[in-house]
Amino acid sequence: MAKQERAQKTREGLLRSAATQFDRDGYNGASLARISEAAQISMGALTFHFSTKADLADAVEEAGRAMVLDAVERIGARHPPSLGLAMELTLELTRLLQEQEVVRAAARLTRERPGRPEWSSAWLPELRRILNRLDKEGGLPATAPPDLMTALASCLVDGMDAALRRSGASPVARVDAVGELTRLWRLVLAGLRQDGDLAGLP
Template identity: 45%
Template sequence: MAQQQRAMRTRSLLVHAASTQFDRSGYEGTTLNQINRLAGISMGALTFHFPTKQALAEAVQQQGRALVREAVAGVVARPRPALATGIALTLALARLLEDNVEVRAAARLARECPPSVAPWSADWLPVVRELFHQAQNECGLRRDSDPDALAALAAHLVAGAEIQVRGGGVALMTGNHSGPGEELAQIWRVVLRGLIVKNIGEYDEDLA
């Protein structure tokens, strides 16, 4: 039992170190030597658990995407209007990207290792699109709104949040140094007031 726990701990350390390195340098810019040094684990122990860099990348993908699916399930399980749920889901994704290196690494690896890896958005964008179509059926959208275009906007906003997390975006001129999650909430406030719904009071809790 103790040996099994040590093996699980070693594997967890390696996945976290690999996530950090993949997030920082990308797939091509990462080596097994960098990962084993960052984890403080011998190369022999690393290759025992993960014989190749590809195997480590797959483990990082599994971990990061599992966290995304868990977050999606948690947001969707909460009862509220479909439009509010879709918006809350984009905010949850932005905060995951901001706070979790495994999620950021999974997003980057999905982009850098096609076609062997499904797009990162495959784990959440179909849910967002379905919610926005449901919102139209609930009359939560104005009649001339396009749920698919709104889902595309959500995809661009989440991608922008990832860029912002990596320091490649342009911060909003708010003066309060808000993070990507807070900036995304500000953008949704503008969208809701100006383009989509007349009454946004029921969304205030999610946008706080």
């Protein structure tokens, strides 16, 4: 194995181990020693790649953010904007939170480390864009302005993040957040349909 390939494999192993630790224990609860031990990589190798815990946390945040941005770009490229598209974005974000430790860790780290960009900054602007354009095209009822719908969608995603954290780290015990969010959206849609027959509703 080439030296560069070994270094990349070591870095990836450290990021996986760190994501697990940060997701479970938070920034303050995680330690470089435990991350090194779990990854079965020496402290010397760890500090060669990441000199401090903050550097390692930065890398985990960046990896989680990149995964989210990829999903946002993929979904946002679809046309035309609709409430169904906004729903799809929130469901994909929730799926990432449910299935990807690095995304959950990134979301937690941005809450626990002052001065870091909020996790929602990776996806909230696109959600707002979709809903604003939908509103301009008459796809939202007057009782559901885009700012209110953006706040609702953000609260739903944050609520699923909290539900996943409460249910614990075990995939078996973890709540089906995607299924739960789908049911919540059905309730929202049922209420919106009472306000009018709008083409923007899925």
